[in-house]
Amino acid sequence: MTERIVILDAQTLNPGDLSWEAFSDLGNVNIHDRTPAALVVDRSTDATAVITNKVALDAKTIEQLPQLQYIGVTATGFNIVDVDAATTHNVTVTNVPVYGTDSVAQHTIALMLDLARGIRAHDAAVKRGEWADGDDFCLPCGPIVELCDRTLGIVGLGRIGLAVARVCQAMGMRILAAGRKTDGHSTVNGINVEYVPLDRLFQQSDVISLHCPLTNETAEIVNSDRLRLMKRTAFLINTSRGQLIDQAALAQALRDKQIAAAALDVLDVEPPAKDNPLLSAPRCLITPHVAWYAREARSRLLEMSAANLKAFVCGAPQNVVNIR
Numbered sequence: 001m002t003e004r005i006v007i008l009d010a011q012t013l014n015p016g017d018l019s020w021e022a023f024s025d026l027g028n029v030n031i032h033d034r035t036p037a038a039l040v041v042d043r044s045t046d047a048t049a050v051i052t053n054k055v056a057l058d059a060k061t062i063e064q065l066p067q068l069q070y071i072g073v074t075a076t077g078f079n080i081v082d083v084d085a086a087t088t089h090n091v092t093v094t095n096v097p098v099y100g101t102d103s104v105a106q107h108t109i110a111l112m113l114d115l116a117r118g119i120r121a122h123d124a125a126v127k128r129g130e131w132a133d134g135d136d137f138c139l140p141c142g143p144i145v146e147l148c149d150r151t152l153g154i155v156g157l158g159r160i161g162l163a164v165a166r167v168c169q170a171m172g173m174r175i176l177a178a179g180r181k182t183d184g185h186s187t188v189n190g191i192n193v194e195y196v197p198l199d200r201l202f203q204q205s206d207v208i209s210l211h212c213p214l215t216n217e218t219a220e221i222v223n224s225d226r227l228r229l230m231k232r233t234a235f236l237i238n239t240s241r242g243q244l245i246d247q248a249a250l251a252q253a254l255r256d257k258q259i260a261a262a263a264l265d266v267l268d269v270e271p272p273a274k275d276n277p278l279l280s281a282p283r284c285l286i287t288p289h290v291a292w293y294a295r296e297a298r299s300r301l302l303e304m305s306a307a308n309l310k311a312f313v314c315g316a317p318q319n320v321v322n323i324r
Helices: 037-044 059-063 083-088 101-117 119-127 159-170 198-204 224-229 247-255 295-313
Strands: 003-007 027-031 049-052 070-073 092-094 151-155 174-178 184-188 191-195 207-210 235-238 261-264 284-286
Touching: 003 295, 037 059, 049 295, 059 083, 070 295, 083 092, 092 295, 101 119, 101 159, 101 207, 101 235, 101 261, 101 284, 101 295, 151 159, 151 198, 159 174, 159 191, 159 207, 174 198, 198 224, 224 247, 247 261, 247 284
Parallel strands: 003 027, 003 049, 049 070, 070 092, 151 174, 151 207, 174 191, 207 235, 235 261, 261 284
Antiparallel strands: 184 191
């Protein structure tokens, strides 16, 4: 049987610099750059396979697609799919657990270095003419800190967290982690890690970087209480999920100088509302969910998503997130 494949939101994964050939080899493909919620059912009515990144497939949608056999999420997180409803309707759901480790880790380090060195602020001052008009050979535009001998706290020491830890250990940082492992010192893939309770991590870290998935337990894991535990000189970085942070609480903490700075690649609603409090918060660096976006990472994601579908078609599904 020829697969009838619908790709609901192709634009972010492939804005035109990659090929969809790996999918077209598997069946008839309809590609939509973007799909509003009102058109999901119409566009997917005859599909046996639907590919989505951020377009939601809830229970009501799934039950209106009787031909549907497969949902492929072109991401690691799959909370945009009602997995229970998919299971009820005998629909296999897959994700891509590993594709952008290096891309996200490098973006995290870039954000950290900007907070520590003030790269953007100094560049802007030079281009405003402040250096040319100055009296000295150097023009410091704010605090510059060395990361050596500082403490990095990682919330979620998975593949990305470990990649970040590896770079930071090379810079001479001490690594703390909060996770499922019992407290104490350990060596993980050659990285010296001290596991501590989450609140202690917030108290002791000079930089906190979030790399955990979004679950009921981790939603707003960074809240007003934990922000009060942090050092006033500390940085908070999030390249994971926006909902891990209570955004109003973080904006207030930045305004009150409760922490030194934050750098975020993700927000709880994307794109954000123009009145999102973090958009006007001081010392808050925000990039528009592009940590994963390196062409190399997107190419891997596309190929691995196609491989997931091919494995399903061949009767040996892989990276399945629902038990059938």
